[in-house]
Amino acid sequence: MSTLEIKNLHASVETPEGTKQILKGVNLTINSGETHAIMGPNGSGKSTLAYAIAGHPKYDITEGSVFLDGEDVLEMSVDERAKAGLFLAMQYPVEVPGVSVSNFLRTAKTAIDGEAPKLRTWVKDVKVSMEQLRMDSSFAERNVNEGFSGGEKKRHEILQMELLSPKIAVLDETDSGLDVDALRIVSEGVNRVKENTGLGVMLITHYTRILRYIKPDFVHVFVNGQVAEEGGPELAERLEAEGYDRYLVEA
Amino acid sequence: MTVTDHSQATADTAHSHGLGTPTPDASRADRPTSWDVDTFTVPSGREENWRFSPLKDIKPMLQAEDTDGHLEWDIPTLPEGVTISDIDTAAAQERSVRAPGDRASAVAAAHSGGARVLSIAPNTVLDEPLQITVTGTGQDVRGHLLVEAGASSEATIILERKGTATYSEFVSVDLAQNAGLNLVLLQLWDNDSVHAGEVVARLGRDSRLRGSVVTLGGKSVRLNTSAAFAGEGARVDLFGLYFADSGQHQEHQLFVDHAVPRCTSRVTYKGALAGKTARTVWIGDVLIRKEAEETDTYELNRNLVLTDGARADSVPNLEIETGEIAGAGHASATGRFDDEQMFYLRSRGISEDQARKLVVRGFFADLVQEIGVASVEESLMKAIDAELDHVNEELAEEDA
Ligand SMILES: Nc1ncnc2c1ncn2[C@@H]1O[C@H](COP(=O)(O)OP(=O)(O)O)[C@@H](O)[C@H]1O
Ligand SMILES: [Mg+2]
Numbered sequence: 319m320s321t322l323e324i325k326n327l328h329a330s331v332e333t334p335e336g337t338k339q340i341l342k343g344v345n346l347t348i349n350s351g352e353t354h355a356i357m358g359p360n361g362s363g364k365s366t367l368a369y370a371i372a373g374h375p376k377y378d379i380t381e382g383s384v385f386l387d388g389e390d391v392l393e394m395s396v397d398e399r400a401k402a403g404l405f406l407a408m409q410y411p412v413e414v415p416g417v418s419v420s421n422f423l424r425t426a427k428t429a430i431d432g433e434a435p436k437l438r439t440w441v442k443d444v445k446v447s448m449e450q451l452r453m454d455s456s457f458a459e460r461n462v463n464e465g466f467s468g469g470e471k472k473r474h475e476i477l478q479m480e481l482l483s484p485k486i487a488v489l490d491e492t493d494s495g496l497d498v499d500a501l502r503i504v505s506e507g508v509n510r511v512k513e514n515t516g517l518g519v520m521l522i523t524h525y526t527r528i529l530r531y532i533k534p535d536f537v538h539v540f541v542n543g544q545v546a547e548e549g550g551p552e553l554a555e556r557l558e559a560e561g562y563d564r565y566l567v568e569a
Numbered sequence: 570m571t572v573t574d575h576s577q578a579t580a581d582t583a584h585s586h587g588l589g590t591p592t593p594d595a596s597r598a599d600r601p602t603s604w605d606v607d608t609f610t611v612p613s614g615r616e617e618n619w620r621f622s623p624l625k626d627i628k629p630m631l632q633a634e635d636t637d638g639h640l641e642w643d644i645p646t647l648p649e650g651v652t653i654s655d656i657d658t659a660a661a662q663e664r665s666v667r668a669p670g671d672r673a674s675a676v677a678a679a680h681s682g683g684a685r686v687l688s689i690a691p692n693t694v695l696d697e698p699l700q701i702t703v704t705g706t707g708q709d710v711r712g713h714l715l716v717e718a719g720a721s722s723e724a725t726i727i728l729e730r731k732g733t734a735t736y737s738e739f740v741s742v743d744l745a746q747n748a749g750l751n752l753v754l755l756q757l758w759d760n761d762s763v764h765a766g767e768v769v770a771r772l773g774r775d776s777r778l779r780g781s782v783v784t785l786g787g788k789s790v791r792l793n794t795s796a797a798f799a800g801e802g803a804r805v806d807l808f809g810l811y812f813a814d815s816g817q818h819q820e821h822q823l824f825v826d827h828a829v830p831r832c833t834s835r836v837t838y839k840g841a842l843a844g845k846t847a848r849t850v851w852i853g854d855v856l857i858r859k860e861a862e863e864t865d866t867y868e869l870n871r872n873l874v875l876t877d878g879a880r881a882d883s884v885p886n887l888e889i890e891t892g893e894i895a896g897a898g899h900a901s902a903t904g905r906f907d908d909e910q911m912f913y914l915r916s917r918g919i920s921e922d923q924a925r926k927l928v929v930r931g932f933f934a935d936l937v938q939e940i941g942v943a944s945v946e947e948s949l950m951k952a953i954d955a956e957l958d959h960v961n962e963e964l965a966e967e968d969a
Pocket of ligand 2: 364365366409490491
C-alpha cells in the first residue's frame with residue numbers, strides 16, 4: 319500500500335517576461351489501487367503538476383510538499399523519484415536518436431531494480447507486453463520515439479509503465495490525439511497494470527472520453543493552478559455535459 | 570558557379586560559426602600544391618585554411634628545419650603481397666599522388682628524410698585487417714608516408730597513433746584501378762601531443778576508398794584529407810569521429826575533388842565536445858568540376874555540444890561547375906545536449922551519467938558501424954565510454 323501526498327504545492331517557471339506562477343496550492347492524495355482523474359482546460363497547469371512531481375528542472379517549487387510513503391519526493395533527484403516508484407507518462411514523449419527501444423527499456427529496468435533483469439523472463443515480459451499493446455516486435459529495434467506516430471508514442475509510454483512496475487503513475491493526457499482503437503488498447507493496458515500491481519493512477523485528461531474505459535474513483539477539476547472541485551465519477555458526467563465554463567467564470 | 574546550399578543545414582547559432590561563409594578563394598581548385606616549402610608563406614591565421622587553427626601549437630612544425638625525432642613503428646608480420654619499405658626523398662616525391670597543399674605538410678615531406686611506403690601488390694586480397702601502431706616518445710617528428718593499393722587489391726589497414734609527439738606528416742594514398750582500401754587512422758595520442766597531417770588520396774578507375782579518421786587524443790590535432798578522382802566509376806566514403814575535451818583542439822578539413830564523370834563521394838563526420846575550452850573545426854569542401862558529369866555527392870557534419878563553453882565550427886562548401894549531376898547536397902548541424910532527452914531518460918530511473926552515455930553512444934553508433942572493422946568498433950565504443958567517464962567526473966567536480 320503506497321500513498322502519494324501532495325500538499326499546498328506551488329510551482330513557478332522563469333519566462334522572459336519574468337517569473338510565472340503556475341501551480342497555486344495543489345492538495346491531492348493518491349493511494350495504491352485508486353484512480354484519480356484530473357480534468358481541466360488547456361493551460362490550467364496540469365502538465366506542470368505532472369512535471370513538478372517528476373522533478374523537471376524547469377519548474378521551481380516555491381511552496382508545499384510532496385511525499386511518497388513518508389519520503390520527501392522534492393528532495394529526490396529525477397531518477398531517484400523513478401526508483402522510489404513514481405512514473406510519468408508524458409504528454410509529449412521525447413525522441414532519443416540512436417538509442418533503441420530495447421536498449422532503453424533494459425537500461426531503465428536495470429536502473430529501477432538496481433540489477434539487470436533475468437534475461438529469459440525479461441525477453442518474455444517485453445514480448446507479452448508489446449503484444450498486448452499491439453506493438454509490432456520490430457518496434458524494439460527502432461530508436462526511442464523517433465518517427466513514432468502519436469499513438470505509438472503513447473503505447474510506448476504504457477509499455478514502459480507496465481515493465482517498470484511503478485507504485486504511482488501520472489498519465490499526462492495519454493488519451494489526447496488517439497483514435498478510439500488506440501484509446502481502447504492504451505486503456506486496457508492501464509487497467510491491466512492496475513489489476514496486476516495495484517498501481518495508483520493520476521489520470522490527467524482534457525476529455526471525458528477515456529473515462530469510459532478507465533473508471534475513476536475520484537474526479538478533480540483543475541483550474542488556474544488549483545483543484546477547483548472534487549467528487550466521484552458523476553462529476554465527470556457533469557463536465558461532459560457542461561464543459562469547464564462554469565469554473566472559468568468563477569476564476 | 571559557386572553554390573553554397575544550406576537548405577539542409579541547421580545549427581545552434583550560439584555554437585556554430587562561419588556556417589555558410591563561402592570561401593573567398595575564387596575556387597577551391599586554385600589552392601597551390603608544391604614540394605617547395607617556400608611556395609607557402611608562414612600562415613598568419615587569416616588564411617581560409619588556417620583561420621580556425623591553433624597556430625601557437627603548430628608553429629614549430631612550420632619551420633623549414635630537419636628534426637632527428639622518429640615514431641616507433643610496431644609492424645606485425647606482413648601477409649603475402651604486402652611490403653613496407655623506405656625510399657629517399659626524390660623517389661617519395663615521384664611516387665606521391667600529388668604535392669603537399671599547405672606549409673605544414675610541405676615541411677613534413679621536405680624534412681622527413683625520405684618516406685615509408687606500405688605497398689599492396691595487385692590482386693592481393695587481405696582477409697584480416699592489418700594493424701600498425703606508431704608510438705611517439707616525446708620527440709619532434711616529420712613524416713612522409715605512402716600507401717599504395719595495387720590494381721584489384723582489397724585491404725583494410727589500421728594505423729594507430731599514440732604516445733606523445735610533435736608530429737607533422739604528409740600521407741599519400743594511391744588506389745590503382747578497381748582497388749578497394751579501407752584505411753583507418755586512429756589518433757589516440759596522449760593529451761600533450763600536437764599533430765598536423767595532410768592525407769591526399771587519388772582514386773583510379775572503379776576504385777573504392779573508405780577512409781576513416783578517429784580523433785580522440787592529442788592537445789591539438791589538425792588532420793586534413795583530400796580525395797581526388799582520377800578515373801570514372803570510383804567511390805570514396807570518408808568517415809570521421811572526434812571527441813574533444815577541455816584543452817583539446819581537433820580540426821578536420823576535407824576536400825573531395827570530382828574531376829571525372831560518374832564518381833560518388835560521401836563524407837560523414839561527427840563530433841562531441843565537452844568542457845569549457847573544447848574546440849573542434851570541420852571544413853568540408855566539395856568541388857564538382859565541369860567534366861564531372863553524373864557526380865553523386867553528399868557531405869554531413871554533426872556536432873553534439875555536451876557542456877557550456879565548448880565551441881564547434883562547421884563550414885560546408887559545395888562548388889558545382891556542371892549542371893549534369895546525379896545529386897549533390899550537404900548538411901551541417903551543431904546541437905546542444907538536449908535537457909529534455911536527459912529529463913526523459915532520468916524519469917525512467919536512469920542516472921545522469923548513464924543517460925549522457927546512452928545519448929552519446931547513440932549519436933555515434935551508426936558512424937562506428939560504418940568504419941566496418943569489428944575490432945575497431947569495440948575498442949572505439951570503449952574509448953567513447955572512457956571519454957564520457959572523464960566528462961562525468963569533470964561535471965561532478967563542477968557541481969561540487
Ligand atoms: N516552461 C514553461 N515556460 C513558460 N510557460 C510555461 C511553461 N510551462 C508551462 N507554462 C505555462 O503555464 C501554463 C500551464 O501550462 P501547462 O501546465 O502545460 O497546462 P496544461 O497541461 O493544463 O495545458 C500555461 O499558460 C503555459 O503556457
Ligand atoms: Mg498539458
